[in-house]
Amino acid sequence: MAQHPLPSLLPQTGLTRHRRLREQGSLRRADLDAILDAGFVCHLGVVVDGRPLVVPTVYGRDEGRLYLHGSVASRSLAGGAPVCVTVTHVDGLVLARSVFDHGVNYRSAIIHGTARKVTDPDEKLAGLRRLTEHATPGQWSYARRPDRKELAATTLLALSLEEASVKIRAGAPDDGDGPDAGSGVWAGTLPLTATWGVPEPDPLLAPGILPPEHIARRAGTRHG
Amino acid sequence: MAQHPLPSLLPQTGLTRHRRLREQGSLRRADLDAILDAGFVCHLGVVVDGRPLVVPTVYGRDEGRLYLHGSVASRSLAGGAPVCVTVTHVDGLVLARSVFDHGVNYRSAIIHGTARKVTDPDEKLAGLRRLTEHATPGQWSYARRPDRKELAATTLLALSLEEASVKIRAGAPDDGDGPDAGSGVWAGTLPLTATWGVPEPDPLLAPGILPPEHIARRAGTRHG
Incomplete structure:
Protein backbone atom coordinates (compact mmCIF):
# COMPACT_ATOMS: atom_id res chain seq x y z
CA MET A 1 0.00 0.00 0.00
CA ASP A 175 20.10 -18.67 27.25
CA GLY A 176 22.67 -20.00 24.78
CA ASP A 177 25.55 -18.36 26.66
CA GLY A 178 24.21 -18.87 30.15
CA PRO A 179 24.79 -21.59 32.75
CA ASP A 180 22.17 -23.86 31.13
CA ALA A 181 24.09 -24.01 27.83
CA GLY A 182 25.96 -27.13 28.95
CA SER A 183 22.82 -28.96 30.10
CA GLY A 184 22.43 -31.00 26.92
CA VAL A 185 18.88 -29.69 26.42
CA TRP A 186 18.02 -28.95 22.78
CA ALA A 187 17.20 -25.28 22.18
CA GLY A 188 16.01 -23.37 19.17
CA THR A 189 12.82 -22.23 17.54
CA LEU A 190 9.83 -24.01 16.08
CA PRO A 191 8.55 -21.85 13.20
CA LEU A 192 4.86 -21.35 12.56
CA THR A 193 3.69 -20.34 9.09
CA ALA A 194 0.25 -19.47 7.75
CA THR A 195 -0.45 -20.54 4.19
CA TRP A 196 -3.35 -19.85 1.84
CA GLY A 197 -5.07 -22.99 0.60
CA VAL A 198 -6.83 -23.85 -2.63
CA PRO A 199 -10.04 -21.83 -3.22
CA GLU A 200 -13.16 -23.82 -2.24
CA PRO A 201 -16.14 -22.94 -4.45
CA ASP A 202 -19.53 -22.20 -2.90
CA PRO A 203 -21.64 -25.35 -3.41
CA LEU A 204 -24.35 -23.06 -4.83
CA LEU A 205 -22.01 -21.68 -7.49
CA ALA A 206 -23.20 -22.24 -11.05
CA PRO A 207 -21.02 -24.74 -12.96
CA GLY A 208 -18.19 -23.37 -15.06
CA ILE A 209 -17.36 -20.31 -12.97
CA LEU A 210 -13.67 -20.49 -12.08
CA PRO A 211 -11.90 -18.47 -9.39
CA PRO A 212 -10.34 -15.33 -10.85
CA GLU A 213 -6.58 -15.12 -11.16
CA HIS A 214 -6.15 -12.76 -8.17
CA ILE A 215 -7.69 -15.41 -5.89
CA ALA A 216 -6.38 -18.59 -7.52
CA ARG A 217 -2.76 -17.44 -7.48
CA ARG A 218 -2.67 -17.09 -3.69
CA ALA A 219 -3.01 -20.86 -3.17
CA GLY A 220 0.15 -22.16 -1.52
CA THR A 221 1.56 -18.71 -0.79
CA ARG A 222 2.56 -17.58 2.66
CA HIS A 223 0.36 -15.26 4.68
CA GLY A 224 1.62 -12.98 7.44
CA MET B 1 -6.47 -31.14 28.41
CA ASP B 175 -25.36 -14.73 -1.01
CA GLY B 176 -25.56 -17.98 -2.99
CA ASP B 177 -29.35 -17.85 -3.14
CA GLY B 178 -29.70 -14.09 -3.47
CA PRO B 179 -30.07 -11.80 -6.50
CA ASP B 180 -26.27 -11.76 -7.05
CA ALA B 181 -26.13 -15.54 -7.59
CA GLY B 182 -26.61 -15.11 -11.32
CA SER B 183 -23.92 -12.45 -11.68
CA GLY B 184 -21.22 -14.86 -12.83
CA VAL B 185 -18.91 -13.77 -10.00
CA TRP B 186 -16.94 -16.64 -8.44
CA ALA B 187 -17.76 -17.14 -4.77
CA GLY B 188 -16.37 -19.43 -2.12
CA THR B 189 -13.76 -19.50 0.58
CA LEU B 190 -9.99 -19.20 0.60
CA PRO B 191 -8.72 -21.35 3.48
CA LEU B 192 -5.86 -20.22 5.69
CA THR B 193 -3.87 -22.83 7.61
CA ALA B 194 -1.07 -22.49 10.13
CA THR B 195 1.59 -25.18 10.01
CA TRP B 196 4.55 -25.95 12.29
CA GLY B 197 7.89 -25.91 10.50
CA VAL B 198 11.10 -27.83 10.99
CA PRO B 199 12.85 -27.06 14.32
CA GLU B 200 15.68 -24.53 13.86
CA PRO B 201 18.54 -25.17 16.30
CA ASP B 202 20.03 -22.30 18.30
CA PRO B 203 23.36 -21.43 16.57
CA LEU B 204 24.96 -21.64 20.02
CA LEU B 205 23.77 -25.23 20.53
CA ALA B 206 26.57 -27.74 21.09
CA PRO B 207 26.96 -30.18 18.18
CA GLY B 208 25.15 -33.47 18.37
CA ILE B 209 22.12 -32.34 20.37
CA LEU B 210 19.02 -33.26 18.39
CA PRO B 211 15.50 -31.93 18.98
CA PRO B 212 13.53 -34.27 21.23
CA GLU B 213 10.72 -36.33 19.75
CA HIS B 214 7.94 -34.15 21.20
CA ILE B 215 9.30 -31.15 19.27
CA ALA B 216 10.53 -32.88 16.11
CA ARG B 217 7.25 -34.66 15.44
CA ARG B 218 5.30 -31.41 15.18
CA ALA B 219 7.05 -30.42 11.95
CA GLY B 220 4.52 -30.31 9.14
CA THR B 221 1.50 -30.67 11.40
CA ARG B 222 -1.36 -28.23 11.46
CA HIS B 223 -1.71 -25.66 14.22
CA GLY B 224 -4.99 -24.04 15.23
Whole structure:
Protein backbone atom coordinates (compact mmCIF):
# COMPACT_ATOMS: atom_id res chain seq x y z
CA MET A 1 0.00 0.00 0.00
CA ALA A 2 1.03 3.63 -0.38
CA GLN A 3 3.29 5.26 2.17
CA HIS A 4 1.58 7.76 4.44
CA PRO A 5 2.76 11.23 5.33
CA LEU A 6 3.37 10.60 9.03
CA PRO A 7 6.89 10.84 10.53
CA SER A 8 9.12 7.85 9.82
CA LEU A 9 9.79 7.46 13.55
CA LEU A 10 6.93 6.57 15.87
CA PRO A 11 6.37 8.99 18.76
CA GLN A 12 7.25 7.91 22.29
CA THR A 13 4.30 8.83 24.46
CA GLY A 14 2.95 7.73 27.81
CA LEU A 15 0.96 5.10 25.97
CA THR A 16 3.55 3.81 23.53
CA ARG A 17 6.85 4.00 25.45
CA HIS A 18 8.28 0.49 25.82
CA ARG A 19 8.46 -0.38 29.50
CA ARG A 20 9.39 -4.02 29.24
CA LEU A 21 11.67 -5.94 26.89
CA ARG A 22 12.88 -2.70 25.36
CA GLU A 23 15.18 -4.55 22.99
CA GLN A 24 12.07 -5.89 21.25
CA GLY A 25 10.62 -2.43 20.67
CA SER A 26 10.86 -0.72 17.31
CA LEU A 27 10.27 2.96 16.62
CA ARG A 28 10.34 2.53 12.83
CA ARG A 29 7.06 3.42 11.16
CA ALA A 30 8.07 1.10 8.31
CA ASP A 31 7.86 -1.80 10.78
CA LEU A 32 4.36 -0.69 11.78
CA ASP A 33 3.30 -0.52 8.13
CA ALA A 34 4.76 -3.95 7.40
CA ILE A 35 2.99 -5.55 10.38
CA LEU A 36 -0.34 -4.01 9.38
CA ASP A 37 0.05 -4.96 5.72
CA ALA A 38 0.91 -8.57 6.60
CA GLY A 39 -2.47 -9.25 8.27
CA PHE A 40 -6.15 -8.49 7.96
CA VAL A 41 -7.62 -9.36 11.37
CA CYS A 42 -6.94 -7.13 14.38
CA HIS A 43 -8.14 -7.14 17.97
CA LEU A 44 -10.11 -4.00 18.81
CA GLY A 45 -10.25 -3.01 22.46
CA VAL A 46 -12.87 -0.65 23.85
CA VAL A 47 -14.11 0.23 27.32
CA VAL A 48 -17.76 -0.62 28.02
CA ASP A 49 -19.18 0.44 31.37
CA GLY A 50 -15.66 0.57 32.78
CA ARG A 51 -14.78 -2.93 31.58
CA PRO A 52 -12.52 -3.90 28.67
CA LEU A 53 -13.99 -5.60 25.61
CA VAL A 54 -11.68 -7.11 22.97
CA VAL A 55 -13.21 -8.21 19.67
CA PRO A 56 -11.60 -9.49 16.48
CA THR A 57 -12.41 -7.54 13.34
CA VAL A 58 -11.02 -6.86 9.86
CA TYR A 59 -9.06 -3.77 8.90
CA GLY A 60 -7.29 -1.94 6.10
CA ARG A 61 -5.19 1.20 6.01
CA ASP A 62 -4.46 4.22 3.90
CA GLU A 63 -1.86 6.95 4.25
CA GLY A 64 -2.12 7.60 7.95
CA ARG A 65 -5.41 5.98 8.90
CA LEU A 66 -6.62 2.55 9.91
CA TYR A 67 -10.11 1.50 8.80
CA LEU A 68 -12.01 -1.08 10.84
CA HIS A 69 -15.20 -3.01 10.34
CA GLY A 70 -16.84 -1.79 13.49
CA SER A 71 -20.36 -3.16 13.90
CA VAL A 72 -19.43 -5.45 16.74
CA ALA A 73 -18.21 -2.56 18.87
CA SER A 74 -20.44 0.17 17.55
CA ARG A 75 -22.63 0.47 20.62
CA SER A 76 -19.52 1.27 22.67
CA LEU A 77 -18.10 3.94 20.42
CA ALA A 78 -20.49 6.84 20.65
CA GLY A 79 -18.81 10.08 21.54
CA GLY A 80 -15.29 9.39 20.31
CA ALA A 81 -14.29 6.85 22.91
CA PRO A 82 -10.64 5.76 23.16
CA VAL A 83 -9.75 2.51 21.42
CA CYS A 84 -6.73 0.23 21.21
CA VAL A 85 -6.13 -1.87 18.11
CA THR A 86 -3.61 -4.68 18.21
CA VAL A 87 -2.30 -6.74 15.30
CA THR A 88 -0.14 -9.76 16.13
CA HIS A 89 1.69 -12.24 13.93
CA VAL A 90 2.98 -15.35 15.68
CA ASP A 91 6.14 -16.57 13.95
CA GLY A 92 7.00 -19.49 16.19
CA LEU A 93 7.92 -20.84 19.58
CA VAL A 94 11.20 -19.99 21.30
CA LEU A 95 12.30 -23.19 23.03
CA ALA A 96 15.11 -22.47 25.47
CA ARG A 97 17.10 -24.70 27.84
CA SER A 98 15.10 -23.31 30.76
CA VAL A 99 11.34 -22.86 30.94
CA PHE A 100 11.98 -19.32 32.19
CA ASP A 101 13.58 -18.33 28.87
CA HIS A 102 10.82 -19.80 26.72
CA GLY A 103 8.89 -17.36 24.59
CA VAL A 104 7.33 -16.58 21.26
CA ASN A 105 8.74 -15.07 18.11
CA TYR A 106 6.21 -12.50 17.01
CA ARG A 107 5.54 -9.12 15.43
CA SER A 108 2.93 -6.93 17.02
CA ALA A 109 1.58 -3.41 16.65
CA ILE A 110 -0.52 -1.68 19.28
CA ILE A 111 -2.32 1.43 18.04
CA HIS A 112 -3.87 3.92 20.43
CA GLY A 113 -6.39 6.52 19.43
CA THR A 114 -9.96 7.63 19.12
CA ALA A 115 -12.12 5.80 16.62
CA ARG A 116 -14.34 7.94 14.44
CA LYS A 117 -17.45 6.52 12.80
CA VAL A 118 -17.20 7.21 9.08
CA THR A 119 -20.48 8.75 7.91
CA ASP A 120 -19.61 10.43 4.61
CA PRO A 121 -20.62 7.95 1.85
CA ASP A 122 -17.58 8.74 -0.31
CA GLU A 123 -15.15 8.23 2.55
CA LYS A 124 -17.00 5.09 3.59
CA LEU A 125 -16.74 3.68 0.09
CA ALA A 126 -13.04 4.57 -0.07
CA GLY A 127 -12.46 3.00 3.35
CA LEU A 128 -14.32 -0.19 2.45
CA ARG A 129 -12.25 -0.37 -0.70
CA ARG A 130 -9.06 -0.26 1.42
CA LEU A 131 -10.45 -2.89 3.71
CA THR A 132 -11.50 -5.21 0.86
CA GLU A 133 -8.28 -4.78 -1.07
CA HIS A 134 -6.26 -5.27 2.09
CA ALA A 135 -7.69 -8.75 2.70
CA THR A 136 -8.01 -9.72 -0.97
CA PRO A 137 -6.10 -7.59 -3.48
CA GLY A 138 -8.05 -7.38 -6.73
CA GLN A 139 -11.43 -8.12 -5.19
CA TRP A 140 -12.84 -4.58 -5.18
CA SER A 141 -12.94 -4.39 -8.96
CA TYR A 142 -14.23 -7.99 -9.23
CA ALA A 143 -17.12 -8.40 -6.75
CA ARG A 144 -20.25 -6.24 -6.73
CA ARG A 145 -19.61 -3.06 -4.76
CA PRO A 146 -21.89 -1.90 -1.94
CA ASP A 147 -25.04 -0.08 -3.00
CA ARG A 148 -26.43 2.86 -1.03
CA LYS A 149 -28.48 0.68 1.30
CA GLU A 150 -25.59 -1.71 2.03
CA LEU A 151 -23.28 1.23 2.60
CA ALA A 152 -25.69 2.66 5.16
CA ALA A 153 -25.91 -0.72 6.91
CA THR A 154 -22.12 -0.97 7.30
CA THR A 155 -20.32 0.48 10.29
CA LEU A 156 -16.85 1.66 9.37
CA LEU A 157 -14.43 3.14 11.90
CA ALA A 158 -11.38 5.29 11.13
CA LEU A 159 -8.40 5.69 13.43
CA SER A 160 -5.22 7.73 13.08
CA LEU A 161 -2.00 5.70 12.85
CA GLU A 162 -0.10 8.41 14.68
CA GLU A 163 0.36 6.77 18.09
CA ALA A 164 1.54 3.18 17.94
CA SER A 165 3.87 0.78 19.67
CA VAL A 166 5.70 -1.93 17.74
CA LYS A 167 7.42 -5.00 19.13
CA ILE A 168 9.31 -7.66 17.24
CA ARG A 169 11.01 -10.75 18.63
CA ALA A 170 12.94 -13.00 16.27
CA GLY A 171 15.69 -15.55 16.40
CA ALA A 172 17.17 -17.98 18.89
CA PRO A 173 16.56 -18.28 22.64
CA ASP A 174 18.50 -16.05 25.02
CA ASP A 175 20.10 -18.67 27.25
CA GLY A 176 22.67 -20.00 24.78
CA ASP A 177 25.55 -18.36 26.66
CA GLY A 178 24.21 -18.87 30.15
CA PRO A 179 24.79 -21.59 32.75
CA ASP A 180 22.17 -23.86 31.13
CA ALA A 181 24.09 -24.01 27.83
CA GLY A 182 25.96 -27.13 28.95
CA SER A 183 22.82 -28.96 30.10
CA GLY A 184 22.43 -31.00 26.92
CA VAL A 185 18.88 -29.69 26.42
CA TRP A 186 18.02 -28.95 22.78
CA ALA A 187 17.20 -25.28 22.18
CA GLY A 188 16.01 -23.37 19.17
CA THR A 189 12.82 -22.23 17.54
CA LEU A 190 9.83 -24.01 16.08
CA PRO A 191 8.55 -21.85 13.20
CA LEU A 192 4.86 -21.35 12.56
CA THR A 193 3.69 -20.34 9.09
CA ALA A 194 0.25 -19.47 7.75
CA THR A 195 -0.45 -20.54 4.19
CA TRP A 196 -3.35 -19.85 1.84
CA GLY A 197 -5.07 -22.99 0.60
CA VAL A 198 -6.83 -23.85 -2.63
CA PRO A 199 -10.04 -21.83 -3.22
CA GLU A 200 -13.16 -23.82 -2.24
CA PRO A 201 -16.14 -22.94 -4.45
CA ASP A 202 -19.53 -22.20 -2.90
CA PRO A 203 -21.64 -25.35 -3.41
CA LEU A 204 -24.35 -23.06 -4.83
CA LEU A 205 -22.01 -21.68 -7.49
CA ALA A 206 -23.20 -22.24 -11.05
CA PRO A 207 -21.02 -24.74 -12.96
CA GLY A 208 -18.19 -23.37 -15.06
CA ILE A 209 -17.36 -20.31 -12.97
CA LEU A 210 -13.67 -20.49 -12.08
CA PRO A 211 -11.90 -18.47 -9.39
CA PRO A 212 -10.34 -15.33 -10.85
CA GLU A 213 -6.58 -15.12 -11.16
CA HIS A 214 -6.15 -12.76 -8.17
CA ILE A 215 -7.69 -15.41 -5.89
CA ALA A 216 -6.38 -18.59 -7.52
CA ARG A 217 -2.76 -17.44 -7.48
CA ARG A 218 -2.67 -17.09 -3.69
CA ALA A 219 -3.01 -20.86 -3.17
CA GLY A 220 0.15 -22.16 -1.52
CA THR A 221 1.56 -18.71 -0.79
CA ARG A 222 2.56 -17.58 2.66
CA HIS A 223 0.36 -15.26 4.68
CA GLY A 224 1.62 -12.98 7.44
CA MET B 1 -6.47 -31.14 28.41
CA ALA B 2 -8.74 -32.34 31.17
CA GLN B 3 -12.38 -31.33 31.24
CA HIS B 4 -13.30 -28.82 33.91
CA PRO B 5 -16.22 -28.96 36.28
CA LEU B 6 -18.08 -25.93 34.93
CA PRO B 7 -21.53 -26.29 33.32
CA SER B 8 -21.52 -27.64 29.76
CA LEU B 9 -23.56 -24.64 28.59
CA LEU B 10 -22.04 -21.17 28.79
CA PRO B 11 -24.06 -18.61 30.76
CA GLN B 12 -25.83 -15.82 28.92
CA THR B 13 -25.01 -12.63 30.77
CA GLY B 14 -25.04 -8.95 29.95
CA LEU B 15 -21.43 -9.36 28.81
CA THR B 16 -21.68 -12.58 26.83
CA ARG B 17 -25.14 -12.46 25.22
CA HIS B 18 -24.77 -12.44 21.44
CA ARG B 19 -26.17 -9.22 20.07
CA ARG B 20 -25.06 -9.48 16.47
CA LEU B 21 -24.81 -12.40 14.07
CA ARG B 22 -26.52 -14.66 16.58
CA GLU B 23 -26.32 -17.63 14.22
CA GLN B 24 -22.53 -17.55 14.74
CA GLY B 25 -22.80 -17.75 18.51
CA SER B 26 -22.25 -20.99 20.38
CA LEU B 27 -23.19 -21.70 23.98
CA ARG B 28 -21.32 -25.01 24.12
CA ARG B 29 -18.51 -25.05 26.63
CA ALA B 30 -16.88 -27.78 24.53
CA ASP B 31 -16.48 -25.21 21.74
CA LEU B 32 -14.81 -22.81 24.18
CA ASP B 33 -12.41 -25.54 25.32
CA ALA B 34 -11.58 -26.51 21.75
CA ILE B 35 -10.86 -22.90 20.74
CA LEU B 36 -8.61 -22.39 23.76
CA ASP B 37 -6.77 -25.67 23.25
CA ALA B 38 -6.14 -24.93 19.58
CA GLY B 39 -4.02 -21.83 20.28
CA PHE B 40 -1.46 -20.46 22.67
CA VAL B 41 -1.52 -16.68 22.10
CA CYS B 42 -4.44 -14.59 23.33
CA HIS B 43 -5.18 -10.86 23.36
CA LEU B 44 -5.53 -9.55 26.90
CA GLY B 45 -7.56 -6.37 27.32
CA VAL B 46 -7.31 -4.16 30.39
CA VAL B 47 -8.38 -0.63 31.23
CA VAL B 48 -5.54 1.78 32.06
CA ASP B 49 -6.51 5.28 33.17
CA GLY B 50 -9.87 4.86 31.48
CA ARG B 51 -8.35 3.75 28.18
CA PRO B 52 -8.27 0.25 26.70
CA LEU B 53 -4.96 -1.58 26.32
CA VAL B 54 -4.79 -4.82 24.30
CA VAL B 55 -1.62 -6.90 24.51
CA PRO B 56 -0.78 -10.32 23.09
CA THR B 57 0.37 -12.89 25.61
CA VAL B 58 0.59 -16.67 26.07
CA TYR B 59 -1.90 -18.75 28.01
CA GLY B 60 -2.82 -22.23 29.19
CA ARG B 61 -5.83 -23.62 31.01
CA ASP B 62 -6.83 -26.12 33.64
CA GLU B 63 -10.22 -27.31 34.81
CA GLY B 64 -12.03 -24.01 34.97
CA ARG B 65 -9.22 -21.46 34.92
CA LEU B 66 -7.17 -19.67 32.31
CA TYR B 67 -3.53 -18.89 33.14
CA LEU B 68 -1.83 -15.95 31.46
CA HIS B 69 1.72 -14.70 31.30
CA GLY B 70 0.96 -11.28 32.67
CA SER B 71 4.08 -9.15 33.02
CA VAL B 72 3.15 -6.86 30.19
CA ALA B 73 -0.11 -5.85 31.86
CA SER B 74 0.91 -6.25 35.47
CA ARG B 75 1.01 -2.57 36.31
CA SER B 76 -2.65 -2.31 35.31
CA LEU B 77 -3.94 -5.21 37.30
CA ALA B 78 -3.59 -4.20 40.91
CA GLY B 79 -6.80 -4.56 42.89
CA GLY B 80 -8.57 -7.19 40.80
CA ALA B 81 -9.33 -5.09 37.75
CA PRO B 82 -11.69 -6.46 35.08
CA VAL B 83 -10.06 -8.08 32.08
CA CYS B 84 -11.17 -9.43 28.72
CA VAL B 85 -9.21 -12.23 27.06
CA THR B 86 -9.85 -13.03 23.41
CA VAL B 87 -8.55 -15.98 21.41
CA THR B 88 -9.15 -15.96 17.66
CA HIS B 89 -8.36 -18.49 14.96
CA VAL B 90 -8.68 -17.23 11.39
CA ASP B 91 -9.69 -20.10 9.11
CA GLY B 92 -10.02 -18.24 5.84
CA LEU B 93 -11.64 -15.56 3.74
CA VAL B 94 -15.30 -15.67 2.75
CA LEU B 95 -15.44 -14.33 -0.80
CA ALA B 96 -19.00 -13.57 -1.80
CA ARG B 97 -20.55 -12.20 -5.00
CA SER B 98 -21.03 -8.85 -3.28
CA VAL B 99 -18.47 -6.97 -1.18
CA PHE B 100 -21.19 -6.54 1.45
CA ASP B 101 -21.35 -10.31 2.06
CA HIS B 102 -17.58 -10.74 2.34
CA GLY B 103 -16.30 -11.98 5.65
CA VAL B 104 -13.96 -14.23 7.53
CA ASN B 105 -14.29 -17.83 8.65
CA TYR B 106 -13.07 -17.88 12.23
CA ARG B 107 -13.43 -19.30 15.71
CA SER B 108 -13.21 -16.88 18.62
CA ALA B 109 -13.67 -16.96 22.36
CA ILE B 110 -14.09 -13.83 24.48
CA ILE B 111 -13.61 -14.40 28.21
CA HIS B 112 -14.71 -11.84 30.78
CA GLY B 113 -13.55 -11.81 34.34
CA THR B 114 -11.22 -10.52 36.99
CA ALA B 115 -7.60 -11.53 36.74
CA ARG B 116 -5.92 -12.61 39.93
CA LYS B 117 -2.15 -12.47 40.34
CA VAL B 118 -0.96 -15.90 41.36
CA THR B 119 1.34 -15.56 44.38
CA ASP B 120 1.42 -19.03 45.93
CA PRO B 121 4.61 -20.72 44.60
CA ASP B 122 2.93 -24.12 44.21
CA GLU B 123 0.01 -22.70 42.24
CA LYS B 124 2.41 -20.60 40.19
CA LEU B 125 4.46 -23.66 39.32
CA ALA B 126 1.32 -25.62 38.43
CA GLY B 127 0.04 -22.73 36.30
CA LEU B 128 3.36 -22.31 34.48
CA ARG B 129 3.32 -26.04 33.81
CA ARG B 130 -0.10 -25.70 32.16
CA LEU B 131 1.12 -22.75 30.16
CA THR B 132 4.31 -24.51 29.02
CA GLU B 133 2.56 -27.78 28.18
CA HIS B 134 -0.19 -25.89 26.39
CA ALA B 135 2.24 -24.32 23.90
CA THR B 136 4.62 -27.29 23.70
CA PRO B 137 3.32 -30.60 25.06
CA GLY B 138 6.19 -32.57 26.58
CA GLN B 139 8.39 -29.56 27.27
CA TRP B 140 7.79 -29.25 31.03
CA SER B 141 9.51 -32.55 31.75
CA TYR B 142 12.29 -31.80 29.23
CA ALA B 143 13.53 -28.23 29.85
CA ARG B 144 14.88 -26.97 33.18
CA ARG B 145 12.00 -25.87 35.39
CA PRO B 146 11.90 -22.47 37.06
CA ASP B 147 13.91 -22.09 40.26
CA ARG B 148 12.68 -20.02 43.18
CA LYS B 149 14.20 -16.78 41.87
CA GLU B 150 12.79 -17.24 38.37
CA LEU B 151 9.41 -18.13 39.80
CA ALA B 152 9.38 -14.90 41.79
CA ALA B 153 10.33 -12.93 38.68
CA THR B 154 7.41 -14.33 36.66
CA THR B 155 3.98 -12.70 36.71
CA LEU B 156 1.23 -15.25 36.29
CA LEU B 157 -2.44 -14.33 36.12
CA ALA B 158 -5.40 -16.63 36.73
CA LEU B 159 -8.89 -16.05 35.39
CA SER B 160 -12.10 -18.06 35.76
CA LEU B 161 -13.47 -19.55 32.55
CA GLU B 162 -17.02 -19.11 33.80
CA GLU B 163 -18.15 -16.16 31.67
CA ALA B 164 -17.31 -16.48 27.99
CA SER B 165 -18.75 -15.78 24.57
CA VAL B 166 -17.96 -18.07 21.63
CA LYS B 167 -18.46 -17.34 17.96
CA ILE B 168 -17.79 -19.61 15.02
CA ARG B 169 -18.27 -18.87 11.32
CA ALA B 170 -17.59 -21.61 8.81
CA GLY B 171 -18.55 -22.53 5.29
CA ALA B 172 -19.65 -20.78 2.14
CA PRO B 173 -20.76 -17.16 1.61
CA ASP B 174 -24.36 -16.21 2.35
CA ASP B 175 -25.36 -14.73 -1.01
CA GLY B 176 -25.56 -17.98 -2.99
CA ASP B 177 -29.35 -17.85 -3.14
CA GLY B 178 -29.70 -14.09 -3.47
CA PRO B 179 -30.07 -11.80 -6.50
CA ASP B 180 -26.27 -11.76 -7.05
CA ALA B 181 -26.13 -15.54 -7.59
CA GLY B 182 -26.61 -15.11 -11.32
CA SER B 183 -23.92 -12.45 -11.68
CA GLY B 184 -21.22 -14.86 -12.83
CA VAL B 185 -18.91 -13.77 -10.00
CA TRP B 186 -16.94 -16.64 -8.44
CA ALA B 187 -17.76 -17.14 -4.77
CA GLY B 188 -16.37 -19.43 -2.12
CA THR B 189 -13.76 -19.50 0.58
CA LEU B 190 -9.99 -19.20 0.60
CA PRO B 191 -8.72 -21.35 3.48
CA LEU B 192 -5.86 -20.22 5.69
CA THR B 193 -3.87 -22.83 7.61
CA ALA B 194 -1.07 -22.49 10.13
CA THR B 195 1.59 -25.18 10.01
CA TRP B 196 4.55 -25.95 12.29
CA GLY B 197 7.89 -25.91 10.50
CA VAL B 198 11.10 -27.83 10.99
CA PRO B 199 12.85 -27.06 14.32
CA GLU B 200 15.68 -24.53 13.86
CA PRO B 201 18.54 -25.17 16.30
CA ASP B 202 20.03 -22.30 18.30
CA PRO B 203 23.36 -21.43 16.57
CA LEU B 204 24.96 -21.64 20.02
CA LEU B 205 23.77 -25.23 20.53
CA ALA B 206 26.57 -27.74 21.09
CA PRO B 207 26.96 -30.18 18.18
CA GLY B 208 25.15 -33.47 18.37
CA ILE B 209 22.12 -32.34 20.37
CA LEU B 210 19.02 -33.26 18.39
CA PRO B 211 15.50 -31.93 18.98
CA PRO B 212 13.53 -34.27 21.23
CA GLU B 213 10.72 -36.33 19.75
CA HIS B 214 7.94 -34.15 21.20
CA ILE B 215 9.30 -31.15 19.27
CA ALA B 216 10.53 -32.88 16.11
CA ARG B 217 7.25 -34.66 15.44
CA ARG B 218 5.30 -31.41 15.18
CA ALA B 219 7.05 -30.42 11.95
CA GLY B 220 4.52 -30.31 9.14
CA THR B 221 1.50 -30.67 11.40
CA ARG B 222 -1.36 -28.23 11.46
CA HIS B 223 -1.71 -25.66 14.22
CA GLY B 224 -4.99 -24.04 15.23
